[in-house]
Amino acid sequence: MKTASIVPAEVDFSDPAAPASTAFGDVYHARAGAWAQAQQVFMAGNGLPQRWQGRERFTVLETGFGLGNNFLATWDAWRQDPARSQRLHFISLELHPLRPSDLARAHAATGPLGAELLAQWPPLTPGLHRLSFDEGRVELLLGLGDARALLRELVLQADAFYLDGFAPACNPQLWDAYLFKSLARLAAPGATAATWSVARPVRDGLAGNGFAVSKAPGFGGKGEMTRAVFAPHHRAPQSPGREALTRDAREGIVLGAGLAGAACALALAEQGLAVTVIDALPQAAGASSGNPAGLFHGTLNPDDGPHARFNRAAALATQALLKRLGLPCVQQGLLRLELARDLAQMQRDARGLPAAYVQALAAPEASALAGIPLAQAAWHYPGGGALAPRTYVAAMLGASGAALRLNTPVAALRQSGAAWQLLSAEGTVLAETGLLVLAGGHAQRALLAAIDPALAAELVTQRGQISRVAPAPARLGTALAGDGYAIDAGLAGFWCGATTQDGDLDPQLRAADHAENLARLARLLGQPAPTTAAEGRVGWRLLTADRLPLIGGLADPAHRPAQRAEQVRFHARLPGLVLCTALGSRGISWAALAGQVAAARALGTPCPIEADLLDAVDPVRYVARAERTLAQYPHETRANS
Structure with a gap:
């Protein structure tokens, strides 16, 4: 999937009853109230809460997250319903997500649910972000980027659709034929859809893709709204490789x-x-997860290919889980020294990724974070760091x-x-x-x-040996990586490494491997390092080509x-x-x-x-x-x- 930088929303809050998008020239919700609109148009329009009652799980797909009111209102209704489904999955797409400050302003009076959403709000990077609430029973899968591209990439079956983009006249891309075709592909049997819009292209788009369309009384001064039920004459079977592996x-x-x-x-x-x-x-x-410390962080490359995107998604998922678990890091933050590119090239390669995820720093800035002089520029991953795997x-x-x-x-x-x-x-x-x-x-x-x-x-089974040096040759403000890595474990000194030997099953610590790790440490720090290791550990990685x-x-x-x-x-x-x-x-x-x-x-x-x-x-x-x-x-x- 091609990715593009995320441009945050510019919200006009001058009218508190109807916040507006300056980019689309339309309001985020009716003046009559965001939650009231969510309850009457989207929830009642999809037969909720009745349709989720007694079910193991229920999945909602929304085409425009906006200020997040539909999600919060749905979550609140799910919480209040004693007959609710065991789990609620809510997927929502947004081209221009809110900055944290605007999200906080939008939900200053929303209460604890809004505060929980703000606490988990992710860095605004393209792709899918999983937010978990109520001990995992409620999941918000937030897709940031172009809805058309994201719809093509979703792997799910939705029970209900909230069609809530800006008006078709202001944002026609979110109401075109491709979108309705995508909804049909993602619809579970008997899925429903609802929207405040009764525009002819909207109703025709739904009807032309297997939905039985009807009108209902509208909300907030609108005479009518649209409801639909997925009832196609024929539906192609799901690809076998996408089916659940157990029933x-x-x-x-x-x-x-x-x-x-x-x-x-x-x-x-x-x-x-x-x-x-x-x-x-x-x-x-x-076994291999028993190392005393190890690094976690994302990566990037200029074309934002699968490796960079998977690493970014994984790093952000790790950050979110560590926060939920309340797990402290051995070191918070990570600097990866750049060995090939200059600062200008690094800044171009960052592709507009937010500073909350990664920053290209000149050597003086990187040195200030590291606490030691560094000779080259570095990537700073503020959400990365070092962790004790066993913990x-x-x-x-x-x-x-x-x-x-x-x-x-x-x-x-x-x-x-x-x-x-x-x-x-x-x-x-x-x-x-x-x-x-x-x-x-x-x-x-x-x-x-x-x-x-x-x-x-x-x-490939790959042997790796790490080394500990004590006392520490310096104090590091962040974990450091590049040609090898260094983790400051306080009184325990530094952990550094690691060697790589494919197909080597020797479990014994080797002096030559310690020497290799210590030489890398010296190059990484730009200063002499101890010549002997206090201890080490051998483990094995399993790798694909x-x-x-x-x-x-x-x-x-x-x-x-x-x-x-x-x-x-x-x-x-x-x-x-x-x-x-x-x-x-x-x-x-x-x-x-x-x-x-x-x-x-x-x-x-x-x-x-x-x-x-x-x-x-x-x-x-x-x-x-x-x-x-x-x-x-x-x-x-x-x-x-």
């Missing part, structure tokens, strides 16, 4: 008690599942309420009807589940190889697509099995988002990343790439096979 799951097993496993347990628990986490080791975070894992597992089964090695997996059995080395069934998440990193490579040997062969994780289902070999096999979404999946692995060296940065994506793929809930990013991390991408190569070079491929 009506009430419980699940996560195999692996490290960063990925803990994040999956939390994400599934927030969706109402009872979760059991199984691990072979005697303690959680006992993070414990916090996620605690919040999930998951049952822990440690000291439980799993030697094999066996599919048994609609369930998966976990077997001991003796063939004893240790557990059985309708939903199994493989989240154990390199230790589970053999289990994966038994199910999908081709995928397992694509993976394209350096993106594996999140999603595995291809079902019994149902190979007859056509369009070069696209991952057309591959059917093995039911009840989800991968969340190959987080490489970015476990802290990626875990929160990876767990949320894994849960969404398992249960069919709204996906927190765009469809093209979902394809980029899908485990079936290697099969699809092979199919594309075969289609492009059929003779050469067969000759080499």
Whole structure:
């Protein structure tokens, strides 16, 4: 998906009863009241609250977030309804979101719900942002950017549509034929839609895409409004690769008690599942997630490709989760030294990303933050930093309420009807589940190889050694990265590293690796560093060739697509099995988002990343790439096979 810088809204608050957009020349809501409009036009127009009552979950898609009043009013009504759905998913798109100061002004009198929204308001970066309320039972998926592009990238089925853009005459792009076609693609069976507009193109657009349209009494001086019900004569089936991997799951097993496993347990628990986490080791975070400290931060590149966008979404998801968990950092903020570009090029490459996410700093500014002299410019990620992975894992597992089964090695997996059995080395069934998440990193490579040997062969196990030096050679104001990294752990000194050796399974600390880490530390600090390490630790990363994780289902070999096999979404999946692995060296940065994506793929809930990013991390991408190569070079491929 092509991205563009987000331009915040310019709001005219001169008339408190009807705030207006200066860009579109229209008011955000009727003078009769924002919440009253939300209740009569959008909620009642979609049969709410009655339609969500007694349901497991209910999903609303709104085409214009505006000031956020429709979301807040819907959330409030959901809270007040004793027969409400177990969970409420609210997806809203906005080209020009509010600055935090304007959001605070708009909701100065809204009360605690408005304050909670403001507290979670994300940096204004393009793409999807997941905000979680009421212990995960209410989810706001806020899409920032052009609605037409975002609608194409949403992976969800909506039960109700709030069509609430500025008037068609002021903002025709939000009411065109493409939009209504997108609504039909995203509509669940029996979905409804409502809007205050009765313009002929609006009603015709709905009717032409499978909605039965009617009029109802209007609100705030308008004589009529539009209501619609999705009732198409024919609907194309959902792509098999987009279907939920399990049906009506009430419980699940996560195999692996490290960063990925803990994040999956939390994400599934927030969706109402009872979760059991199984691990072979005697303690959680006992393998690669057991390092004393590690970095988390986003990245950027000039073309804002999939790696930069996934890293940005993941970093922001991590920041949000750490805030919810109340988890302190070892160090807050991160500086990544720029080794190739000058400051002017860095500023161009930042593409208008907000300072709350990343800043290009000249060497003097970076030095002031670092607390030591730096010779080059640096990227400052104020929301990044350093964290103790084991503490993070414990916090996620605690919040999930998951049952822990440690000291439980799993030697094999066996599919048994609609369930998966976990077997001991003796063939004893240790557990059985309708939903199994493989989240154990390199230790589970053999289990994966038994199910999908081709995928397992694509993976690399990489050894890494970190080092601690004490006393600290300096005091750092932020974590520091570039050629290696340095984390100031206070009295414990510095943690630095890390080495990378593919296919190396040696568990012993090596003096040569300590020397490499200390040499990098000296270059990073621009000053001599200690020549000996106080201690170190060895761990292993699981990597893919394209350096993106594996999140999603595995291809079902019994149902190979007859056509369009070069696209991952057309591959059917093995039911009840989800991968969340190959987080490489970015476990802290990626875990929160990876767990949320894994849960969404398992249960069919709204996906927190765009469809093209979902394809980029899908485990079936290697099969699809092979199919594309075969289609492009059929003779050469067969000759080499």
